[in-house]
Structure formats: structure tokens, C-alpha cells
Amino acid sequence: MSPDLAPNATLYALVGAALVGLGLYGLVARRHPLRRLVGFNVMGSGLFIVFGATGTAPGLAPDPVPQALIITGIVVAFSATALITALAGRYAALTGRAGLPEETPPPDGDAAGRPEAS
Amino acid sequence: MTEPLDTAALAAALAVALPLAGALAALVLGRRAGDVIVVTGPAMALVAAALIAGIVETGPARIAVGGFAPPLGIALVADGLAATFVATTLAVMAAALAIARGGLVARLRETRRGYAFVALAHLAWGALNAVFLSGDLFNLYVALELLGLAAIALVALEGKPETLAAAIRYAWFALTGSLLYLAGAILLYSEAGTLDIALTATRATESATMLVAGALMTAGLCAKTALFPLHAWLPPAHAGAPAPASAILSALVPKASFVVLARLWLEALPAIATPALGPLLGGLGAAAILYGSVLALRQERLKLLVAYSTIAQIGYLFLLFPLAGGALGTQPWAAGAWSGAMLHGVSHALAKAAMFLAAGLVLARLGHDRIAGLSGLARAMPMTAFALGLAAVTLMGLPPSGGFIAKYLLLVAAFASGQGAWALVMLGGGLLAALYLFPVLGRLLAKEDPEKTEPAGPPPSAAREAIPLLLAALAVALGFASVWPTALLAIGRPGAAVEGLE
Numbered sequence: 001m002s003p004d005l006a007p008n009a010t011l012y013a014l015v016g017a018a019l020v021g022l023g024l025y026g027l028v029a030r031r032h033p034l035r036r037l038v039g040f041n042v043m044g045s046g047l048f049i050v051f052g053a054t055g056t057a058p059g060l061a062p063d064p065v066p067q068a069l070i071i072t073g074i075v076v077a078f079s080a081t082a083l084i085t086a087l088a089g090r091y092a093a094l095t096g097r098a099g100l101p102e103e104t105p106p107p108d109g110d111a112a113g114r115p116e117a118s
Numbered sequence: 119m120t121e122p123l124d125t126a127a128l129a130a131a132l133a134v135a136l137p138l139a140g141a142l143a144a145l146v147l148g149r150r151a152g153d154v155i156v157v158t159g160p161a162m163a164l165v166a167a168a169l170i171a172g173i174v175e176t177g178p179a180r181i182a183v184g185g186f187a188p189p190l191g192i193a194l195v196a197d198g199l200a201a202t203f204v205a206t207t208l209a210v211m212a213a214a215l216a217i218a219r220g221g222l223v224a225r226l227r228e229t230r231r232g233y234a235f236v237a238l239a240h241l242a243w244g245a246l247n248a249v250f251l252s253g254d255l256f257n258l259y260v261a262l263e264l265l266g267l268a269a270i271a272l273v274a275l276e277g278k279p280e281t282l283a284a285a286i287r288y289a290w291f292a293l294t295g296s297l298l299y300l301a302g303a304i305l306l307y308s309e310a311g312t313l314d315i316a317l318t319a320t321r322a323t324e325s326a327t328m329l330v331a332g333a334l335m336t337a338g339l340c341a342k343t344a345l346f347p348l349h350a351w352l353p354p355a356h357a358g359a360p361a362p363a364s365a366i367l368s369a370l371v372p373k374a375s376f377v378v379l380a381r382l383w384l385e386a387l388p389a390i391a392t393p394a395l396g397p398l399l400g401g402l403g404a405a406a407i408l409y410g411s412v413l414a415l416r417q418e419r420l421k422l423l424v425a426y427s428t429i430a431q432i433g434y435l436f437l438l439f440p441l442a443g444g445a446l447g448t449q450p451w452a453a454g455a456w457s458g459a460m461l462h463g464v465s466h467a468l469a470k471a472a473m474f475l476a477a478g479l480v481l482a483r484l485g486h487d488r489i490a491g492l493s494g495l496a497r498a499m500p501m502t503a504f505a506l507g508l509a510a511v512t513l514m515g516l517p518p519s520g521g522f523i524a525k526y527l528l529l530v531a532a533f534a535s536g537q538g539a540w541a542l543v544m545l546g547g548g549l550l551a552a553l554y555l556f557p558v559l560g561r562l563l564a565k566e567d568p569e570k571t572e573p574a575g576p577p578p579s580a581a582r583e584a585i586p587l588l589l590a591a592l593a594v595a596l597g598f599a600s601v602w603p604t605a606l607l608a609i610g611r612p613g614a615a616v617e618g619l620e
Contacts, residue, residue, distance in 0.1 A: 020301070027294060033286065040293055047301055054308035065190070066307065069256050073300065076263045080296075083267055084289050087274055091282040100283045 013053035019046025031099045033088035037081055044077040126172030126179035130196045130251050132165045133204050137211075137243035144237040151233030152223035155215035158240065162212075166205045170606065173201055178610030180253065180316075188254065188314035195253035195315070197610030199460060202603060203250040203377060206464045209592060210369045210471040211243045214362040217475050217585045221482060221578075222360050231275055235363065238275070242268040242366060249374040255303050255313040255335075255386065258378050259296065262342065266292040269371050272363040273355045284354040291341050291351045295375075298338030305331035318386040328390050335382055336399075342375035344432060345399075346406035353413075353425040361478020364421065368428045369471040373463050376435050383439065384456075384612040396440035403436025404543040411550035420477045420487040423554060424470065427513060430547060431466045434528070435459055437540050441531045451534035456611060457604045458527030461596070464603065465520030468593035469512035475586040476505045485574025489558055494566030501583040503562045508590035510555040512597075515548045520596025 019042055026039020048070045055063035092098045140158040144151040173179060178197035182188070218235060226232030245265035252258045270292065274285035307313055309328050310321040322328060344352040356368045383391055410430030417423035441455035479502050480495065481487045496503040512521035525544055532541040596603065 027290075027297075036290065040297070043297055044300075047297065047304060051304045051307070054304065066304075069313075072256075072260060076260060076296075079267060080263070080289075080293055083270060084286065084293075087270070087282055087286050087289065090274075090277070091279060091286060094279045094282065100286060 007058075009053040009056040013050050016046045016049030016051075016053060019043065019049065022046070033084065033091075033098060033100075037084055037088075041077060041081060044073070048073055124172060124176065124179065125168050126176065126196045127181040127194075129165050129169035129172060130179070130181055130194045130200075131183075133162070133169060133247040133251060134244050136161055136165060137240045137247065141237045141240035141244065144233050144240060148233050149227055151236040152215075152219040154236055154240065155212065155219065158243075159208075159212045159215070162208050162243075166201070166208050169196060169204060170201045172196070173198065173609050174606070188312065188317055192257045193253035193314060193316070194251045195610075196251060198606045198608060199377065199380075199610070200250040201609075202460065202464060202607055203373065204247055206373075206467050207243060207246045207250070207370055209589065210365060210467055211239060213471060213475060213585050213589050214365045215239055217478070217582050218360075218362040220582050221478070222362055231277065235272070235275060235360070238268050238271050239362070239366060242272065242371070246370055246374055250377060253315050255306065255315060255318070255382070258381075259300060259303060262299070262375060262378065263296055265371060265374055266296065266342065269367055272367060273359050275360055275363055276358065278358075280354070281358040284351070284358045288351045288355040291344075291348065295338040295341035295348075298334045298341070300338075302331040302334030302336075302338065305334065315381060315386045319388065322387050322389045324390045328387070329392070332382070332387050332390060336379065339375045339379040339382070340399075340402070343372045343379065343435075344429060345402050345436060346409055346429065346433065347402075349406065349410070349429045349432075352429060353422055356425040356428065356474075357419070357421040361421075361474050361481065364425070364478070365471040365474040368425065368474060369467040372428070372432050373435075373467060376432070376463065380438060380459075381612075384442070388612070399436045400440035400540060403433040403439075404540070406430060406433030406436070407543055407547040408433075408550070411547060411554060414554040415550070417554075418489055420480065420489055420492070420558065421474070423489065423558065424473045424477060427473075427551070427554065428470060430551070431462075431470070431513065434462050434466075434525070434544065434547065437528055437532075437544070440537060440540060441528065441535060449535065451531040453608070453611065454527045454534075455531035457607050458524050458531060460607050461520060461527065461600065461603060462524035465512050465524055465593045465596050468589050468596070469509040469519075469521065472505050472509040472586040472590035472593065473513075475589070476502045476509070479578045479583060479586070482575045483573050483577060489561055491567070492558070492561045493564040496562045497566070499577065499583065501580070501587050502578070505583075505586040505590045506562065507559055508587070508594055510551075510559060512590070512593040514551045514555060515544075518597040519594045520600065521593070523597045523600040 023039045023043025023046055027036055027043060030036050030039060051066045051070055055066035136158060140154050144154050173196055181194040182191050183194060184191060222235055223232045242265055245261050245268060248261035249258060249265060252261055270285050270289045273288055274282050303313060305327055309325060310318050312318055312321065341348040356364050359367060407430050410426050410433065414423050414426035414430065417426055438455060438459035442452035477487055512519040515521040515525040529541050529544060532538060
């Protein structure tokens with residue numbers, strides 16, 4: 001089923017795969033939230049490049065579907081990045097620390113602080 | 119070029135559009151956002167009724183959005199599974215938003231958080247319905263992402279450092295999971311040339327690329343569903359959110375990624391499901407049941423206990439794969455296993471939402487939710503205590519509840535397929551659930567502590583106390599009337615749509 005890629009597309013796919021590896025390393029091995037976010041975005045971009053490369057074959061018009069889906073994927077990744085940046089920024093402002101503690105302490109909904117309503 | 123719209127198609131489109139409109143309305147209304155549910159609740163009830171009526175009458179409906187047929191277009195598929203979960207989502211959302219209207223939203227009226235909850239809940243609602251109704255693997259990715267972002271924001275709603283930490287931790291799991299899913303979808307497209315579920319099923323051939331694609335998507339979805347051992351983010355995230363948000367998060371959000379996983383292996387890729395898939399996912403599910411229950415036993419706070427119980431209850435869903443997955447889909451017992459797993463998803467959603475909402479009322483009244491300090495609550499808040507009791511009956515799988523019928527169907531399938539080990543796990547899980555829930559119920563019924571602290575808040579109104587009770591009663595009623603949901607679930611069921619021996 002899978003067509004042979006056009007010569008350039010192989011290069012694109014390999015570069016994309018390398019980016020996926022780099023990004024995954026950043027996402028998993030780094031602790032600072034912004035470094036992780038960069039890793040997430042590098043990995044996402046690598047996946048999009050691989051995806052774009054799959055839509056080309058020698059002698060055929062490029063497949064438009066991957067391109068349409070990549071645009072959608074970029075919007076999703078951008079939204080996620082914005083949300084995490086806001087959360088991490090708020091967390092750093094409240095605690096003075098950027099990284100999360102190793103263990104999440106159980107959330108404190110009892111006597112300390114105001115009771116949460118249902 | 120559009121085809122004439124029939125009832126089910128229109129209902130499917132509205133099921134996604136209406137909640138999103140509700141989210142916008144909540145932003146516009148600001149301080150009056152709590153009233154949005156007064157409109158969206160009844161409207162969605164009509165939509166769900168029309169959806170169910172439509173597919174009962176004409177069978178599963180495929181809707182080509184905008185008139186473009188797959189592979190170019192994106193199909194919505196309204197089948198029994200989708201309709202069942204659209205209705206379940208409606209029940210939980212309506213309850214959570216109604217109880218928040220007099221509590222959370224009113225309390226935070228002067229801040230943005232009050233109407234943010236209403237907007238985020240509606241966003242999650244639209245995303246959930248989009249997940250249940252999508253027939254396209256990429257559309258599912260977008261819907262799951264929208265759901266994930268809304269869920270992460272719901273976790274962070276309280277804005278305290280520890281809930282922010284829980285939200286960020288949840289986000290890493292969810293985002294890594296979605297990248298894995300996306301990588302799998304890309305590989306699948308490069309191999310099959312389509313992402314439409316029905317078309318994929320006809321084109322999937324056993325190849326290394328396809329297997330890797332399936333494995334990547336499965337890993338990503340398991341992280342999003344919080345299946346053991348990828349569960350660590352769930353308890354702090356679900357227990358730290360305000361109670362109505364916890365109810366939505368625990369009852370509905372994991373079900374969405376599970377439904378995608380079920381559709382992936384039972385509808386899109388049954389041809390390439392290897393024999394190892396069922397035991398692997400089932401084994402992780404069994405580990406989740408035991409591990410989640412044992413940790414629930416050790417909790418001293420009600421909301422954390424309820425959250426750990428979610429990890430255990432998610433485990434039961436995954437017994438679907440060894441009992442009805444892959445090549446077994448055509449076996450006579452697969453239908454029962456399929457109905458059992460999905461019915462479990464529905465009854466757990468109702469019971470778990472009831473428990474979290476009841477826990478929220480307790481917390482608002484006492485100012486804490488330490489289990490040791492709940493003595494005498496059955497006298498002070500009888501309806502809430504009764505709601506907790508009824509929800510516990512469903513979670514333990516005691517007759518006549520929906521949880522019992524679901525477990526019974528799964529047990530029958532386990533014995534019929536000669537896999538008694540899964541049955542043992544289920545029975546052990548029920549016993550463990552009794553062990554961690556009975557102390558709570560016993561504490562509620564105990565005599566009041568003479569050195570009791572003063573309650574922190576006013577007693578909740580009877581109307582708000584009635585909401586979790588209604589949900590818990592629905593979960594039990596599912597057991598009495600399980601014929602209808604089972605029949606509804608069978609519409610468009612993957613595999614052999616015939617019950618019994620062929």
C-alpha cells in the first residue's frame with residue numbers, strides 16, 4: 001500500500017525522525033517546564049515533517065490530506081504550549097520554583113485554607 | 119452537495135455544537151454563567167433523546183460532514199456506543215453544573231474562576247461528544263486534545279500551588295500521550311492511506327508499520343486513560359480539583375480515551391490484533407484493579423479514596439480486550455463482554471460522579487474530608503450519606519446495581535471463553551472495593567463525636583443534596599433496566615452483531 005517516497009521526501013522524513021528523537025529526549029529527560037515544552041514542540045514539529053514527507057511519491061501530485069492535518073496539528077500544539085506556559089508561570093510566581101517537586105503532596109482541602117465548596 | 123439530514127445526523131451535529139455554544143455563552147454572561155445549564159441541560163436532553171430514537175429506528179448513522187465522503191471528508195458515526203455515552207455525559211454534566219450553580223459558581227462569583235468552570239465544563243462536554251461520535255482517527259486526536267486541555271484547566275481551577283503542580287504533571291502525561299497517538303496515526307496513514315475507521319478496517323494488512331502504529335496509539339491512549347502503570351498523575355489531579363470538576367474528570371474523561379482505544383482495536387484494526395494484545399491490556403487492567411484498590415484502602419481522605427478507586431475501576435474496562443478483542447470479536451461470548459465493559463463504563467461514571475459530588479457537599483459542610491471525622495454524618499446529611507451508600511453498592515458490584523450487571527456479563531464471558539483467571543481478578547476487586555468502602559459507610563453511620571468541631575459551612579439545600587442521590591439512584595436503576603442500555607449498545611456493535619451461538 002505505501003508508495004515509495006520521492007527522493008527529497010526521504011531526507012525530510014529522516015530529518016523529521018531525528019527531531020522526534022531530540023524532542024522526546026527533552027520531554028522525558030529534562031525537568032524544567034520550559035525545556036520540556038521546547039522538547040514537546042520539537043517532537044511535534046518532527047512528527048509534522050515526517051507526516052508531510054509521507055504525502056509525496058515520485059510522479060504523483062502531493063497528497064493534500066497530510067498538509068491539512070498538519071495545519072490542524074500545529075494549532076493544537078500551539079494551544080497546549082500556551083496553556084502549559086500559563087500554568088508553569090503561575091506556579092513559579094506562587095512558589096518561586098520553576099520545577100515541580102519530586103512527589104506531589106496530597107492536595108490540602110481540609111482545615112487549612114478556605115474550604116472548597118461543591 | 120449535501121445529503122438530506124435525518125434525525126440522528128442532526129442530533130449528532132448538535133451534540134457537539136450546543137455545548138460549545140454554551141461555553142461561549144458562559145464567557146459572555148460572566149457572573150450569570152451558572153444559568154447556562156438551565157438552557158443547555160434541557161436542550162441536550164432533547165438532542166440525546168433524538169439521537170437514541172434515530173438510531174433505534176434506522177440503525178447506526180454515518181454522517182459525512184459538509185457532504186464530503188471519506189477519505190477526504192471526516193465522518194461522524196452515531197452508533198449505540200456513541201449514543202449511550204452521549205446520554206451518560208449529559209447526566210453527569212447536568213448534575214455537576216447544577217450542583218456548582220449553588221456552590222462553586224456562586225462562591226467564586228466575584229472572580230473569573232466561577233464562570234471559567236462553567237465554560238470549561240461545556241468545552242469538555244462538547245469535546246467528549248465529539249470523541250464519542252467521531253469516525254476518523256485524526257478527528258479523534260483533535261477532540262481528545264480539546265478534552266485534555268479543558269481537563270487540565272479544570273484540575274488547575276483552584277489555583278493553589280499543589281493543584282497547579284498536579285495540573286502540570288497531568289499535562290505532561292496527556293501531551294506525551296497525544297504525541298505518541300499522533301505518531302501512530304501518521305504511520306497508519308502512510309500505510310493505509312486513510313484515517314477513517316471504517317476504511318482503515320478494510321485496508322489494514324499485517325505489516326511491521328501497522329503494528330508499530332497500533333502500539334504507539336495504544337501507549338498514548340493508555341497514558342491518557344491512566345491505566346496502570348501510567349496512573350500516577352490521576353489521584354492528585356482528580357482529588358485536588360473542586361468537587362464538580364472532580365466528578366467530570368473522574369467519571370467521563372478516562373472513558374473518552376478508552377472508547378477510542380476500543381474503537382481502534384475492535385473497529386479499525388481487528389485484522390492485525392495480535393494474540394498477545396488481549397492478555398497484555400487485560401493484565402495491566404488486572405494490575406490496576408488490585409493496585410488501585412489497595413491504595414484506596416490506605417487513604418485517610420474521602421476525595422483521595424474516591425480518586426484511587428477510579429484507578430481500580432478503569433482496570434475493569436480493559437478486561438474487554440482479552441474477552442472480546444482481536445480475533446475473539448466473532449466469538450459468541452464477545453457480545454456479552456462488550457456490553458459488560460461498556461455498561462461498566464456507564465455505571466462507574468454515574469456512581470463516581472455521585473460520590474465526588476457528595477464528597478464535595480461533605481467538604482463544604484465540615485471544612486474537611488478526613489474519613490475519621492465523618493462520624494454521625496448520616497444523621498446530619500441523610501441524603502448525602504444515602505447517595506454515598508448507593509454509589510458504593512454500584513462500585514462494589516452488588517446486585518441489583520448497574521455495576522453488578524456489568525460485572526456479571528464480564529464474568530460470564532470470562533468463564534465461557536475459558537479464561538477463569540479474569541473472573542478471579544474481578545471477584546477479588548469487588549471484595550477489595552467492599553473493604554475500602556465499608557469503613558467509610560460505617561463511619562457515616564457511627565455515633566456523633568462528642569468533641570466534634572463546629573461545621574465550617576451552612577448545611578446544603580435539599581435540592582443540592584438530591585443531585586448526587588439522583589445520580590447514584592440512576593446507577594442502581596441501570597441494573598433493574600439493563601435490557602434497554604444493552605440493546606442500545608448492541609446497535610452497530612463491532613464484530614458479530616448476533617447474540618449467542620451461531
